[in-house]
Amino acid sequence: MLWVDKYRPKTLDQITVHEDVAQNLKKLVTEQDCPHLLFYGPPGAGKKTLIMALLRQMFGNSAEKVKVENRTWKVDAGSRSIDIELTTLASANHIEMSPSDAGFQDRYVVQEIIKEMAKNRPIDTKGKKGFKVLLLNEVDKLSREAQHSLRRTMEKYSAYCRLILCCNSSSRVIEAIRSRCLNVRINAPNEEQIVRALDFISKKEDLQLPSGFAARIAEKSNRNLRRAILSLETCRVQQYPFSSKQTIPPMDWEEYISEIASDIMKEQSPKRLFQVRGKLYELLINCIPPEIILKRLLYELLKKLDAELKLEVCHWAAYYEHRMRLGQKAIFHLEAFVAKFMSVYKAFLIATFG
């Protein structure tokens, strides 16, 4: 088991990084009925950890017995019926899913699953009708239609289920939903907190962690606690005892993207573009989200770029990122960005060096 999982706080009391939030949540659940919740914050801040601890607080150990289901819903959409396939994680008391995986059909999924949950609501020991929790990931990636239909079902079935929504940025969640939820912002842990967490783990693992090294990991992790812990573990495997000058191995896909970036810088031609496409496919096959690819690629390209081009390149990256959200096939837009960059960069080279 990875350390991230091993040392993940299981209950609200164990949580150290967002202690205040955890205590508030605990009060909320024990004292009264819990409202719909919307957790938002950068990746690796601890949203999921909080949510899982909260579920355990609400339902006890049964929340941990989760099974994966690959379910197909038959949805009646006007004239025809659509089959939608989606992976869910479910326990007796909650269902977790990422409806945005269903793409443009996400709104049907949201409605259907809530209706279905409402049909068979669990009855608790005291004979009181309980409720189920629906945990929706990546709400910010839901289409606008889906968010609107979510809003309606939320009101209609609020007696039967509680929604816990989880996303990176609340700005992409419509106002109507935000106002119906208790918004909980989970900000990224600062480097001190990360260092403390790393120290905690290395003590448990019986490791000597030089403080400078921990700080470096924390810095490299970009305030992502999960990333920091994973890095610590890889470093442990790479070399122990730690030396404070030790390199922190990057993720393989990141390295792959930096390779792509240097490919792009080396040659700008349709042929090279075709090769780059092949590599992008490779990343997509491995489920690296296209937005992350684009972001990372931009990051890598900016590192090698002349200052005067940076603005323009960023502009185009934003432009194509937006189009990627509008569109459906990410590769079209990723490739369009690469082509645009090549075109801009080549013109720049010709202008500077003749």
Next chain:
Amino acid sequence: MVMGKRNSVIVLSSDDENDGTTCSLSGSNSYAKSKSRSTSSRRKKKARLSGSRSRSSKDSSKLYEINELGEDFNEVFTGFNVSAAGTHRNHSGELWVHKHKPHFLEELAVHKKKVEEVKMWFEKRLKPSQGISSSNVLLITGQAGVGKSAAVHVISSHLGAILCEWNTPTPVIWQEHLHNSSSGTQYISKLDEFETYVERIRKYGLLSTYLNGESKAPIIVLIDDLPTTNGKAAFGRLQDCLHLLVRSTQIPTVIVFTDYGNSDSADHDAQCLEKIQLSLQSAGACKIAFNPITANSIKKALFRICQLEQCNVSAEQVDLIAKASGGDIRHAITSLQFFCLERNQVHSLSLSSNFLSVSREKEKKSSNFLSVSKEKEKKAITLDDGYSLHFSRDETLSLFHALGKFLHNKREFESTTKYEHDTFLIRERFVRLPLKMDVPEKILCHAHVQPGPVADFLHENVLDFMNEEAIDDASIVSSYLGDADILLAKLRGMASRYNEAEGVLPSAAASVAVRGVLFGNSHTLSARWHAVRGPKLWGVERESLYNKNKMLKQRVAEFEGLTSCNASVIATEYIPVSKWIGNRARGEYHESPQLLADDLDMDGIDFDQMILDDQENDDEIEDW
């Protein structure tokens, strides 16, 4: 051919004074069951031209029933007409297709090489000296109207062989059957008839039975029309019987298959034919595929007919007819006849001017790249009284053919745009030379393809067709493809709500994709061979979905309970790390960052099958 005259029986001799080809005949009536027919004398053309009839009946003992004598007569009469009243020749009521059948090898519009190939094959089989050759069955395939049967007819007469045809029996309608059943006639299935026929030629060599060995001319059997089969059992019977034929027949036999174009390859019938072809080939039959006839050959043939018929058709019009025919010469000739007829009789007013205006209109369209809408195009066609395009055949294109057009992006060498039509001027960098093809939307219509796949195919292949230096073009093209993708995505989102929008949006998307490619790819490569690939994207999408599910499952299996992570986090953080650690632990750490694909094994799913097999596109992309 006029059916009424078909059964007339004529006695005539085979006089040897002409060019070696003997009169041949057939016995469709005398031999009731064998539905064989053969072509008739090849001299009729000569006869017609000279306007005199040189055949005289001699007291020869040889009696031939001439099957197509009616036609002969007809021709003779028209021949007289020519000399007598030259103006009325159009009204003789005969189809030019039959009238101007090719009679000599030179007249065939089929490519010389193919003719030669077929001829060689026959020669090999007909030479008595040659022992048993590999197989006596030849398959000829090709679209409708490319001259398959005509070639066989002409070649066999050239070689002086008798051609016997399997004549498809008239289908029996249900009412007819009811009517007949009272009179005691039994219904025989057409497949049965065909089977017995094949059996007979296979076993007894058929013709010897009724020709009584009188003719020394070799015999060729032509099966032009296979019975339709319904259901697996019937199909199996047909296949078996043909298979046997290929294996054991002693007479050179030609089986003609008509391809119905690959675009409808989902069609069950076409698949059946394909299967039969394959099984026959594996049994040793030789296959020769006829390509659609080139526009030039069609033009030549049409000019010849024009000359013979003395009708005045401008070169431009002939050109248009030839192009509109889509390689179907039969259609082209009929169109020509219709066209001449129309002008002479029915519609003497202004048709040709109308007609010209259409062609000019078209030219303008294709030169004017910015005029977009399909609606307009339609209007242009319907406006002209619906007459102008009467002769054009509803052309269908295969997907690959259409793609080839778009990707090769052929353009005129210099701009012929007249600026008097265009009231606005275009900036230098937006100007493109006129396209050497129809309006892209029209081609899309002909190709019957979904807009989504079109964008995918173009995306997959367009980079191959670009100049090495033209990265600017590439970026323009990919942006346009992105636009198309956005349009398509919009549609998907509201497909169920706004049904009427479904028609317009995707075609707009396809149009944007195609025109984007045509516009962006401004520095095309010189024509070179490129295979068109199926989109890799489809495979990638499936694979990634599969991997995603697998990832989630794995993760939950490994850490039961408290996991709950979304896929992107797993993919970007957990999997790489655990893989890295796993590799390290096994001491197999590679310095270079190998991607993880090999670790997620693809058992159980055969992606090769999912990816469209692109063997079929080989010769599709050539433009003929």
